[in-house]
Amino acid sequence: MHLNSRAENIPMSLNFLGRKLRNHSVAPAAKQRAWEGTGPSRCADENRGGLSRVVRKQPLVCVQNELPGSIQELREEMRHQPCNVHNTHLDQENNAGVWKRGGASWLRKSRIKWKSFKRWMSLEHCTEQSKAPAKDLNAATINTREREREDDVPADMKIFIPYDSAKLCITQIADDMVAMKSRHLEMVQELEENFLIASRENQERMVDKIRTYYQNKLNALKMVLDLYQEKVERRSALWEEKIKSLRSINERLQDEQIALHERNRHDSATWEREKSRMMELFSSRLDQLHHHQTSTLQELQMARMEMGRVQEMLQTSKDAKESEAKETESSDSAAHLDGAEARLEELRESLGKRQYEISMLIDGGGEGGVQDSVVPSAYTRLLGAVVHQAHQVYAEVTEAKQQFDQMAEENRKAVAGASVGAKYYQDNQTVVDSIEPRSLGMNPSEVRLRDQVTQAEVNRKKHEVLLVAVECIKAGVTPTLTGPVSQDDLAELDEHVKSFEERFKNSGDLNSEVGKRVGQQLLLLQAELKQVKEENKKMTEHYAAERTLRKKYYNMVEDMKGKIRVFCRIRPQTRAELLRGSTTIVSCLDDYSVILESPRGPREFQFDRIFTTEHTQDDVFQESSRLIQSAIDGFNVCIFAYGQTGSGKTFTMLGDREQKYPGIIPRTFNRIFEIIQENETKFEFKVLASMLELYNDRLQDLFVSPAESLSKRIEIKKDKKGLVFAQGAEAKEATSAGELFALFELGSANRHIAATKMNIESSRSHLIISIMLESRNLANGSMTYGKLNLVDLAGSERAAKTGAKDDQLKEANSINKSLSALGDVISALALEQAHVPYRNNKLTQLMQDSLGGNAKTLMFLNVSPSDCNLEETLTSLIYASRVKAITNHAQRNMESKEITQLKEVILRLKSGQTVEEEDV
Ligand SMILES: Nc1ncnc2c1ncn2[C@@H]1O[C@H](COP(=O)(O)OP(=O)(O)OP(=O)(O)O)[C@@H](O)[C@H]1O
Numbered sequence: 005m006h007l008n009s010r011a012e013n014i015p016m017s018l019n020f021l022g023r024k025l026r027n028h029s030v031a032p033a034a035k036q037r038a039w040e041g042t043g044p045s046r047c048a049d050e051n052r053g054g055l056s057r058v059v060r061k062q063p064l065v066c067v068q069n070e071l072p073g074s075i076q077e078l079r080e081e082m083r084h085q086p087c088n089v090h091n092t093h094l095d096q097e098n099n100a101g102v103w104k105r106g107g108a109s110w111l112r113k114s115r116i117k118w119k120s121f122k123r124w125m126s127l128e129h130c131t132e133q134s135k136a137p138a139k140d141l142n143a144a145t146i147n148t149r150e151r152e153r154e155d156d157v158p159a160d161m162k163i164f165i166p167y168d169s170a171k172l173c174i175t176q177i178a179d180d181m182v183a184m185k186s187r188h189l190e191m192v193q194e195l196e197e198n199f200l201i202a203s204r205e206n207q208e209r210m211v212d213k214i215r216t217y218y219q220n221k222l223n224a225l226k227m228v229l230d231l232y233q234e235k236v237e238r239r240s241a242l243w244e245e246k247i248k249s250l251r252s253i254n255e256r257l258q259d260e261q262i263a264l265h266e267r268n269r270h271d272s273a274t275w276e277r278e279k280s281r282m283m284e285l286f287s288s289r290l291d292q293l294h295h296h297q298t299s300t301l302q303e304l305q306m307a308r309m310e311m312g313r314v315q316e317m318l319q320t321s322k323d324a325k326e327s328e329a330k331e332t333e334s335s336d337s338a339a340h341l342d343g344a345e346a347r348l349e350e351l352r353e354s355l356g357k358r359q360y361e362i363s364m365l366i367d368g369g370g371e372g373g374v375q376d377s378v379v380p381s382a383y384t385r386l387l388g389a390v391v392h393q394a395h396q397v398y399a400e401v402t403e404a405k406q407q408f409d410q411m412a413e414e415n416r417k418a419v420a421g422a423s424v425g426a427k428y429y430q431d432n433q434t435v436v437d438s439i440e441p442r443s444l445g446m447n448p449s450e451v452r453l454r455d456q457v458t459q460a461e462v463n464r465k466k467h468e469v470l471l472v473a474v475e476c477i478k479a480g481v482t483p484t485l486t487g488p489v490s491q492d493d494l495a496e497l498d499e500h501v502k503s504f505e506e507r508f509k510n511s512g513d514l515n516s517e518v519g520k521r522v523g524q525q526l527l528l529l530q531a532e533l534k535q536v537k538e539e540n541k542k543m544t545e546h547y548a549a550e551r552t553l554r555k556k557y558y559n560m561v562e563d564m565k566g567k568i569r570v571f572c573r574i575r576p577q578t579r580a581e582l583l584r585g586s587t588t589i590v591s592c593l594d595d596y597s598v599i600l601e602s603p604r605g606p607r608e609f610q611f612d613r614i615f616t617t618e619h620t621q622d623d624v625f626q627e628s629s630r631l632i633q634s635a636i637d638g639f640n641v642c643i644f645a646y647g648q649t650g651s652g653k654t655f656t657m658l659g660d661r662e663q664k665y666p667g668i669i670p671r672t673f674n675r676i677f678e679i680i681q682e683n684e685t686k687f688e689f690k691v692l693a694s695m696l697e698l699y700n701d702r703l704q705d706l707f708v709s710p711a712e713s714l715s716k717r718i719e720i721k722k723d724k725k726g727l728v729f730a731q732g733a734e735a736k737e738a739t740s741a742g743e744l745f746a747l748f749e750l751g752s753a754n755r756h757i758a759a760t761k762m763n764i765e766s767s768r769s770h771l772i773i774s775i776m777l778e779s780r781n782l783a784n785g786s787m788t789y790g791k792l793n794l795v796d797l798a799g800s801e802r803a804a805k806t807g808a809k810d811d812q813l814k815e816a817n818s819i820n821k822s823l824s825a826l827g828d829v830i831s832a833l834a835l836e837q838a839h840v841p842y843r844n845n846k847l848t849q850l851m852q853d854s855l856g857g858n859a860k861t862l863m864f865l866n867v868s869p870s871d872c873n874l875e876e877t878l879t880s881l882i883y884a885s886r887v888k889a890i891t892n893h894a895q896r897n898m899e900s901k902e903i904t905q906l907k908e909v910i911l912r913l914k915s916g917q918t919v920e921e922e923d924v
Contacts, residue, residue, distance in 0.1 A: 181456040222557055229554050236547050243543070247536060255531055276407065283473055291466055298458065340371060388482045395480035412474040418467035568861040570888045571627065572598055572881075573615040574869050575652035587869035590877060592616045600878060609881045611865070611888070621659060625671045631792075632675045634860050636689075636777050638788030642795065642854030643668060647866030647882065648876040649799030655765055656864050657796040669773065669794050673744040676775065676792075683779075690778040692735040695751035698847050699769035700818045706751030706771075707734040713754070720849045727791060728853045735776065737819065748773065749776075768815045770822065770847055771796040793854050797823065800876070827883060829855060834886045861886050
């Protein structure tokens with residue numbers, strides 16, 4: 005067998021290539037070239053690197069074509085002329101390892117100069133070197149020189165290789181190829197690992213970057229918030245100062261008001277005094293009038309008496325005149341008679357005048373006395389003004405009221421006292437009257453009696469007038485005055501009233517001016533106070549908004565840190581509790597603090613959010629819906645409700661039976677498909693759901709009938725990413741919220757429910773709904789896998805309290821066992837213990853990737869507000885407080901397009917399928 009000198013390069017090159025590939029991590033393209041280099045099509049491909057470069061100048065002629073004859077021919081030849089090469093030392097030397105050292109002896113025997121062979125070898129080596137980037141100029145120069153030398157080699161030179169050696173050589177080539185193939189597979193694996201590591205590192209770097217970015221953002225926000233807070237505090241201080249000053253102004257004004265009031269009181273006292281003085285004046289005037297009337301009456305009587313005397317005289321003179329006329333008429337008696345008649349006339353006149361005056365006095369007016377048109381109006385005006393003002397004082401000032409009442413009482417007593425005198429006067433009127441004619445010659449006892457009677461009458465009248473005046477003031481009615489009033493009296497009274505009115509008016513003006521000023525100031529103050537209040541309100545709102553924002557960012561950070569969020573929901577009192585007369589012992593301090601009134605005093609607990617009876621199902625869902633987006637973004641999300649039996653877990657998670665108030669689960673179904681719809685142009689989604697129930701320590705698939713479920717064995721497993729899944733349970737695909745809800749209803753029909761002693765329908769199993777959310781980015785093909793666990797835990801309860809027996813007792817024990825296992829896991833996680841007892845119970849196993857794992861977790865703590873549940877509520881609150889301390893390590897389940905493809909290739913290789921070039 006012989007080979008063309010150029011063709012000889014081929015096996016040697018392959019050997020080199022094999023070695024080279026083994027010691028080099030090759031890029032897929034290079035690997036592909038290397039693969040192609042070993043394939044049968046390599047002869048045709050001149051333009052590829054490596055081996056083909058050596059033969060670029062002279063096209064490579066295929067080995068088979070260059071061979072002088074067929075193997076048969078060679079064998080023939082060897083039969084006639086035993087191959088001396090075959091019988092040379094080659095085999096021995098080969099056995100002794102000479103082959104490996106270069107096989108110099110057989111080369112010599114084959115008449116090939118060692119030098120030439122070495123040159124070929126070097127040439128090949130240099131050619132291999134030239135595949136790598138030509139770093140060294142010398143190497144290129146050597147290469148050129150070697151090629152020049154190669155041109156010296158005779159073109160027809162043949163090398164004879166013994167058949168066994170050739171066989172050996174070919175066997176080795178075959179081995180090399182097999183080794184190369186396995187190496188290639190190793191490389192693929194290596195590549196895959198490298199890709200995985202690189203992508204993981206990349207992801208971690210990204211997460212770190214995002215974390216730093218958000219941390220910086222948060223710090224900036226914190227700074228802004230601090231600034232705001234400072235501003236708010238400064239403004240609060242400013243407003244407090246303002247309020248303080250306003251308060252002091254207010255106080256000052258109040259003092260002024262009090263002083264004014266005092267002054268008013270003082271003025272009214274003065275007015276009182278003035279009024280009583282006026283009353284006295286009135287009464288004295290009335291007395292005077294009365295006196296005047298009495299004296300006029302006396303004068304009248306005297307005039308009557310004188311008239312009687314004069315008439316007597318006239319009668320005597322008439323009688324004398326008649327007797328004289330009978331006897332003789334004398335001139336003296338005629339003169340005497342004329343004088344008497346004049347006197348009579350005079351007396352008549354005087355009497356007429358007096359009678360008129362008396363009639364005026366008695367009738368209260370009349371021509372010739374006081375002017376009828378002036379007196380009543382002046383008095384009415386005067387009295388009207390005085391009484392009106394006095395009545396105002398009486399109505400407004402309590403003390404004045406008392407005084408008036410007292411005055412009325414005193415006058416009434418005085419009138420009563422004076423009436424005795426009057427009665428005496430009436431009883432003795434005849435006596436007194438009989439005294440009158442002899443008044444000029446009265447004895448002292450008679451005069452005293454008459455004076456006493458007159459004084460008593462005067463007093464009575466005076467008090468009667470005062471009483472009438474007081475009563476009129478009290479009633480606000482102007483008294484009607486009868487009797488004559490002189491012009492002087494009127495003028496004096498008028499003046500008096502005018503001055504009083506003036507003073508009153510002045511004081512009123514003064515008061516009204518000050519009052520106006522005070523009122524204006526008060527109005528200003530009120531306006532300012534209103535403004536301050538509004539600003540305060542705004543500031544409070546602003547502050548509350550800032551606080552909420554702060555809390556939101558804090559929550560975001562907590563989310564990023566992976567803290568488990570705990571929301572506490574206080575349900576309203578049930579009918580049963582109300583009938584029992586239970587009182588409410590749980591109250592909410594603000595959005596984040598809850599207070600429990602325990603026998604040892606109030607205990608405060610802090611949570612991420614508190615929901616009271618005023619919060620609707622929608623409010624509760626709004627706070628939780630952010631997590632649904634996270635699940636679609638590729639996080640593990642778990643929302644679960646914890647609490648004693650009947651505390652409202654099912655109401656929170658599922659809603660009421662009629663779905664009038666749907667809970668988190670049905671709302672989540674809708675939200676998932678809303679988000680999907682919003683993103684369907686960018687992503688392709690797949691939604692799979694499974695529904696399990698953990699009942700009496702046994703996992704049951706709720707998507708199959710209970711009978712079928714009994715025959716199924718469901719095991720909790722973890723996939724490569726550490727995600728928990730239930731092997732053996734059905735995962736059904738849903739393409740709409742309606743489909744998902746229909747699946748949920750199918751599962752709900754198979755749940756275990758019982759009624760407790762309190763007659764509340766109670767779920768006796770833990771319900772776990774898992775929704776797997778796969779999304780493929782249509783732009784780059786990357787895949788994300790999110791998982792949303794919605795868990796309605798069975799209620800924790802005290803068997804003794806609920807009156808459970810037999811099966812129900814067993815159920816209760818199983819529930820309590822699993823909840824206590826959950827408690828142990830929470831404790832271990834909160835204390836960051838090395839070992840977390842997830843495997844103690846199926847519930848904790850199932851929730852492993854939701855608690856302290858790769859998840860975002862939200863726990864609803866449902867509590868009853870009634871005192872009859874105090875113990876359970878306290879335990880639940882303590883339990884949930886521990887949960888808040890747990891930190892998860894939320895990570896996105898995402899892989900790049902390459903990883904996804906490589907995984908597919910590996911799967912196909914494993915299953916023995918062929919892999920196309922473009923797949924890799
Ligand atoms: N926030 C609420 N508003 C109005 N009613 C509520 C509220 N929470 C609970 N309820 C009512 O209280 C009762 C008990 O609630 P629910 O069945 O949800 O409790 P639970 O904790 O799920 O009980 P169990 O663990 O026994 O299943 C129900 O009648 C429910 O309608």
